[in-house]
Structure formats: C-alpha cells, structure tokens
Amino acid sequence: MTIATIARIETWAYRVPLSQTVETSFGIMRDRPAVFVRIEDDQGVFGWGEIFANWPAAGAEHRARLVLEDIAQLLLGENARRPEAAFQELTRKTHIRALQCGEFGPFAQAIAGIDGALWDLCARAEGKSLRGFLNDNAPDIIPAYASGIDCRKEEAVVDAARHDGHVAFKLKVGFDDQDADHVARHAAGLGPGETLYLDANQAWSADLASEFLTDIEGIPVGWLEEPIPADAPEQSWLDLRERSKILLAGGENIVGLDAFRSAIQSGIFGFIQPDVAKWGGVSGCCRVGQMTVAAGLTYCPHFLGGGIGLLASANLLAAVGGGGRLEVDINSNKLRDAFSIPSLQNGMMALSTAPGLGVETLPEAIDRYKTFHSEVSV
Ligand SMILES: [Mg+2]
Numbered sequence: 287m288t289i290a291t292i293a294r295i296e297t298w299a300y301r302v303p304l305s306q307t308v309e310t311s312f313g314i315m316r317d318r319p320a321v322f323v324r325i326e327d328d329q330g331v332f333g334w335g336e337i338f339a340n341w342p343a344a345g346a347e348h349r350a351r352l353v354l355e356d357i358a359q360l361l362l363g364e365n366a367r368r369p370e371a372a373f374q375e376l377t378r379k380t381h382i383r384a385l386q387c388g389e390f391g392p393f394a395q396a397i398a399g400i401d402g403a404l405w406d407l408c409a410r411a412e413g414k415s416l417r418g419f420l421n422d423n424a425p426d427i428i429p430a431y432a433s434g435i436d437c438r439k440e441e442a443v444v445d446a447a448r449h450d451g452h453v454a455f456k457l458k459v460g461f462d463d464q465d466a467d468h469v470a471r472h473a474a475g476l477g478p479g480e481t482l483y484l485d486a487n488q489a490w491s492a493d494l495a496s497e498f499l500t501d502i503e504g505i506p507v508g509w510l511e512e513p514i515p516a517d518a519p520e521q522s523w524l525d526l527r528e529r530s531k532i533l534l535a536g537g538e539n540i541v542g543l544d545a546f547r548s549a550i551q552s553g554i555f556g557f558i559q560p561d562v563a564k565w566g567g568v569s570g571c572c573r574v575g576q577m578t579v580a581a582g583l584t585y586c587p588h589f590l591g592g593g594i595g596l597l598a599s600a601n602l603l604a605a606v607g608g609g610g611r612l613e614v615d616i617n618s619n620k621l622r623d624a625f626s627i628p629s630l631q632n633g634m635m636a637l638s639t640a641p642g643l644g645v646e647t648l649p650e651a652i653d654r655y656k657t658f659h660s661e662v663s664v
Pocket of ligand 1 (some may be wrong): 485487511538550588
C-alpha cells in the first residue's frame with residue numbers, strides 16, 4: 287500500500303469586531319480572532335485544525351504565518367497518517383527555533399492546530415467521526431456547560447444560557463472586592479440540579495484567593511478555576527486546596543505531558559482542563575484526558591475560540607469520557623457559530639456523526655472577516 291503524504295498546508299486568520307467587548311480579569315478582548323489550518327494529503331483527503339489566537343491581541347496573523355513560514359517545510363512530503371509521530375517530530379525539530387526566539391507558546395499552539403488537522407484527516411480517511419476514530423465506544427451525546435459569563439452581569443445572562451439548554455454556568459471572577467457578592471447573587475438564582483463554576487483567570491495572590499474562599503463559604507460551587515497564577519509555587523496551590531472544600535480546576539496554562547502528569551499527581555486539582563488549540567492538539571490532550579480519568583479526576587476540555595476547536599474539544603471529551611463537561615462560551619462569536627455547533631438540551635449536546643469533525647469547508651458567512659490566507663504545497 288502506498289503511503290499518503292502531506293501535500294498542501296493552508297492557514298487562515300480572522301477577526302470579528304465586537305459591539306460588546308469580552309472582559310477577563312487580565313484583559314479585554316476587543317475583537318474575536320481565530321486561526322484555522324487545513325492539511326491535505328496526496329490522495330485528496332483533508333483535515334481541519336484550530337490554533338489558539340485569543341492572546342496576545344495581535345497574535346492571530348502571526349500564528350497563521352508561523353505555520354507556513356517556519357513549520358510547513360518540516361511537514362510537506364511526510365506521512366499524513368501518523369499524527370502522534372508528527373507531533374513528536376515537530377516538537378523536537380522546532381525546539382531550538384522556539385528557544386532562539388523565546389516563542390514557545392506560538393510554536394506549541396501552531397503544532398497543536400496542525401496535530402488536530404492531521405487527526406481530522408485520519409478520521410475522515412476511515413469515514414469515522416474523530417471520537418469514533420479515537421474510541422469505538424465513544425458516545426454521540428456529551429454534557430456541556432455555559433462559560434464566559436462575567437459575574438458582574440445581570441441574572442438575565444444566565445437566564446439566556448438556561449434558555450439555550452444549559453444547566454451549568456461558569457462565572458468569570460477576579461475583578462474587584464464585589465466578586466463574592468455577585469457570586470452569591472447568581473447562586474441564589476440557580477434552580478434544582480443546576481451548577482455554578484467560577485474562573486478567576488489567575489487574578490489573585492494566595493492571600494486574596496484565600497479571602498475570596500472565606501467570602502463565598504457556604505455557597506455551593508462546582509469548582510474554582512485558576513484562583514492564582516498557573517506558575518505560583520505548588521505549596522500556594524496546595525494550601526488553597528486544603529483551605530476549602532471547593533475543588534480546584536486548571537490546565538489551560540499548563541504546557542507539556544510531564545507538567546500535566548505532575549499536576550494530576552499533585553493532589554491539587556479535581557478538574558484538569560487542557561486546551562486542544564494551545565498545547566498538545568488531539569495527541570497530547572487525549573493522553574492528558576486519559577491520565578486524568580485514570581487518576582480518578584475529571585477531564586473538562588478548556589476552549590474559548592472558534593468552531594473547529596470547539597468541535598475537536600467535543601469529540602475529545604466524548605472519546606476520553608469520565609463525566610466531564612464541554613466548555614461552551616456564551617459570548618457572541620461568529621467564528622464559532624457559523625460552524626453549525628449543535629444546540630443543547632438539558633445540558634447535553636448531541637454531536638454530528640459525519641466523518642472527522644464534520645467540517646467540509648469554511649463557512650462563507652465568515653469570509654468578510656478574513657485578515658490572512660495563504661498556503662504552501664509540494
Ligand atoms: Mg479559564
């Protein structure tokens with residue numbers, strides 16, 4: 287049998303201006319960017335991946351070019367059906383270049399998107415959904431939760447998410463000393479069977495995080511995500527874990543299999559949240575998810591970007607299992623919604639059974655937001 291080889295790599299960057307900005311404790315998103323990558327082999331089979339581009343604000347076009355100008359030549363002509371080997375090779379071969387420019391994040395993110403595209407390609411070649419390709423027994427229906435809710439907003443925002451079929455809601459906190467009051471207000475509005483999660487986006491010192499935990503004592507909270515910086519001393523994280531019954535969550539800012547393994551073994555976290563577009567792609571995040579579940583913790587993919595990455599996260603969660611929920615951003619994002627993302631019912635999302643991620647072409651509706659498109663081929 288002939289080996290299918292990588293024949294063509296294309297990237298796109300997009301930006302959609304926002305009428306309502308999206309605020310986190312560390313910055314304001316004034317537009318919604320996304321970077322998509324398409325890889326095609328010499329037999330005409332193709333796959334789609336997404337590369338993290340939310341931060342820095344100017345990063346999307348840089349990453350789209352990085353794939354074509356620094357990485358593509360390492361891929362063209364290589365075996366298209368061995369994504370995990372390609373992930374290892376690319377990580378190894380770009381290491382010195384990433385060291386030289388100090389841009390470990392952009393390289394890791396570009397490789398994550400490439401990895402996702404190769405897995406999609408392989409699943410499509412077999413005529414299977416990505417989750418079915420990863421795991422024959424993967425379910426078609428997964429639990430999800432509403433994310434990206436600014437705690438300062440009115441209860442109407444949670445109501446709208448509830449109306450869209452959500453039963454679990456994640457509030458962004460870490461803004462000011464009113465955070466706990468806002469959390470109490472939203473908690474009081476929850477119905478039976480509904481869950482509240484909190485995400486501080488690394489806003490606090492250990493002392494401020496501890497104060498916050500005191501302030502919300504008695505309020506039922508499913509998890510507290512990144513109360514302190516991901517690189518804070520392990521002892522600070524362990525102290526917070528000891529300090530409260532509320533389980534801690536993190537992972538979107540952890541890079542590398544070894545770092546995830548230590549996080550899983552540390553006893554700090556109840557929930558591990560790798561991002562398929564930031565580090566690891568499908569290869570790395572699937573392994574992290576499996577290690578998480580094997581250790582008795584819950585795998586919940588982090589994702590706050592466009593449609594391709596969300597569909598990859600959904601398929602990963604279905605393939606890995608373990609009862610975690612898919613992160614679904616409730617803020618307006620045309621670069622996500624144009625991809626016909628399945629709606630929710632009673633907190634559950636029914637996924638498409640089409641091959642791969644179920645994406646054939648980029649939706650025409652997003653064309654006017656394109657800021658970069660180019661390709662390289664053999
Ligand atoms: Mg987060």
